[in-house]
Every structure is written in structure tokens, then in C-alpha cells.
Amino acid sequence: MLQLKNIDCGYGVFQAVHDLSFSVEQGQVFALLGPNGAGKSSTIMSIAGHVKLFAGSIYFDGEDITRLHARERVAKGIAVAPEGRRLFPDLTIEENLTVGGYCQPKQREALNKDIVFTLFPRLTERLKQPAGTLSGGEQQMLAIGRAMMTEPRLLMIDEVSLGLMPKMVDVCYKAIEHLKSQGVTILLVEQNTKRALEVADQVCVLESGNAVWQGTAADAKKDPDLIEAFLGMSKETAA
Known part of the structure; x- marks a missing residue:
């Protein structure tokens, strides 16, 4: 479904990611792991169209989307729940979801909200509450729910458990x-x-903007050097 070919990306003149390539199969969970500053967020935001690509190509369903605007990528089925959630704090839960579904026909809004509420029933209890007053966990639910309003085929979630x-x-x-x-x-x-x-299912480990390991999650758990050097865990903890 998704293929990155030798991408370099970054901000202004700063290059955050170097010569990165990987593929994500349909229906998989693909994890980008690594320490702070490794280039993980830069990678997914380049896929979403929010970070400048200096070189390389991005393909979605076999189509080169490298030069497509971010809104065109959303229309093709790519959505992101960004790091820090980036909700509209003065809008209610319901209003944030409505904004999230702007690219879909209006008649699908209620159906998509029902999907979100089935996924996160807690949000139904606070529909009229401003997003800025929610707990960190509730905000993360809403960020994922807002992304789901676009009816994504590829959902990218940045730092899902941070601070929760x-x-x-x-x-x-x-x-x-x-x-x-x-x-x-x-x-x-x-x-x-x-x-x-x-x-x-699959894992790519980044360090300083470079891919230092790729493979299955099962293999990652078995690699003590990888676990201790790049993932900050002991082999016993990973198991």
C-alpha cells in the first residue's frame, strides 16, 4: 500500500531523515521506533505532505504521490493523528470530529461519528465539552477519532501513548x-x-534520521543488541 523510496526530508535547510526506504503492506501495523530526534515524526509528516521532501519518492497504492498537496493525500485515504494531538481546543468534541470529516460527503458525517463513538464510547459522554478541557487520554482518543472521520485506508498515529x-x-x-x-x-x-x-507486524528502527534495522516485530524481540542499543529495553522486558 505504501512505499518510501530513498527519501530525504526535513525543515528549511535542516535534513531530518536520510535515504529512508520501507514498504507497508495493506492491513499491517507498521511501527517506526527509535529515540527522540530519530526522525520518526518527520517521516510520517512527510508522508502526510506536511514536511518538505528533498529527495526520493513516496508511492501509495502504486501511485507516485510525492508532489501531491496534503489535502489530496487525505482524499486518497491517508490520515494522521499527530504528535501533541493538535486539536482545536475551543471547539467541542463534536465540532472537532465535524472538522475532521470535511473531505467526506456531508451525508456520511453521522455514520463516521458512530464509528468513532463505537471505538471510543467515552467521547459520547462529553460531546459538547471543549477539546482543550479534556484529559490527555481523552484528547488522544479524539485525535484518532478526528483522523478516522476522513475514512482512512492508511492511519498514521504519532506517539500514541506519550504522557498517558x-x-x-x-x-x-x-x-x-x-x-x-x-x-x-x-x-x-x-x-x-x-x-x-x-x-x-513490521518494524523500522531509526537513529539520527537513518534506518538502522528493519524486519518483523517477532525478530525485533529476539535481537538483544537491537533492543538494548536502540530501543531502550532489556531482552527480558521485550520478551
Whole structure:
């Protein structure tokens, strides 16, 4: 479904990612792992069309989308729940979801909201509450829900568990597993390595903007050098 070919990307004159290539198959959960500053967020935001590509190509369903505007990529089925959630804090939950579904026909709004509320029932209890007053976990649910309003075929979630209580992390990962079961392809950026490896099919580990390891999540768990050097875990913890 998604293929990156030798991409360089960054901000202004700063290059955050170097010569990165990987492929994501339809229906997979693909995890981008690595420390802060590794280039994970830059990678997914370049796929979304929000970070400048200096070189290389991005293909979606076999089509070169390298030069497409971000809104055109959304229309093709690519959505992102960004790091920090980036909600509209003064808008209510319901209004944030409505804004998220702007690219879909108006008559599909109610159906898509029902899908979000089935995924995150807690949001139905606070429909008229401004997003800025929600807890961190509720905001993460809303960020994912807003992305789901676009009816994505590829959903990219950046730092899903960052700053959340364990209970809320569980809720978000349960939602990821459900979406995977429904055929949604997920590109996951995560620093909670253990949780990411539990749900991922494939893994790419970045360090300083370079891919230092790629393979299956099962193989990643078995590689003690990888786990301790790049993922900040002991082999026992990963297992």
C-alpha cells in the first residue's frame, strides 16, 4: 500500500531523515521506533505532505504521490493523528470530529461519528465539552477519532501513548487492534517499545534520521543488541 523510496526530508535547510526506504503492506501495523530526534515524526509528516521532501519518492497504492498537496493525500485515504494531538481546543468534541470529516460527503458525517463513538464510547459522554478541557487520554482518543472521520485506508498515529496513564494506553491500543481487524493499515510512531512490538507486524528502527534495522516485530524481540542499543529495553522486558 505504501512505499518510501530513498527519501530525504526535513525543515528549511535542516535534513531530518536520510535515504529512508520501507514498504507497508495493506492491513499491517507498521511501527517506526527509535529515540527522540530519530526522525520518526518527520517521516510520517512527510508522508502526510506536511514536511518538505528533498529527495526520493513516496508511492501509495502504486501511485507516485510525492508532489501531491496534503489535502489530496487525505482524499486518497491517508490520515494522521499527530504528535501533541493538535486539536482545536475551543471547539467541542463534536465540532472537532465535524472538522475532521470535511473531505467526506456531508451525508456520511453521522455514520463516521458512530464509528468513532463505537471505538471510543467515552467521547459520547462529553460531546459538547471543549477539546482543550479534556484529559490527555481523552484528547488522544479524539485525535484518532478526528483522523478516522476522513475514512482512512492508511492511519498514521504519532506517539500514541506519550504522557498517558496506563489505563488510557490500553484503551488506545485496543482501538488500534480493532482497526487492524477491520482492515485499516496503521503506521505507528511510538516510544513505548514494548506496546508497539505487541501489536506491530513490521518494524523500522531509526537513529539520527537513518534506518538502522528493519524486519518483523517477532525478530525485533529476539535481537538483544537491537533492543538494548536502540530501543531502550532489556531482552527480558521485550520478551
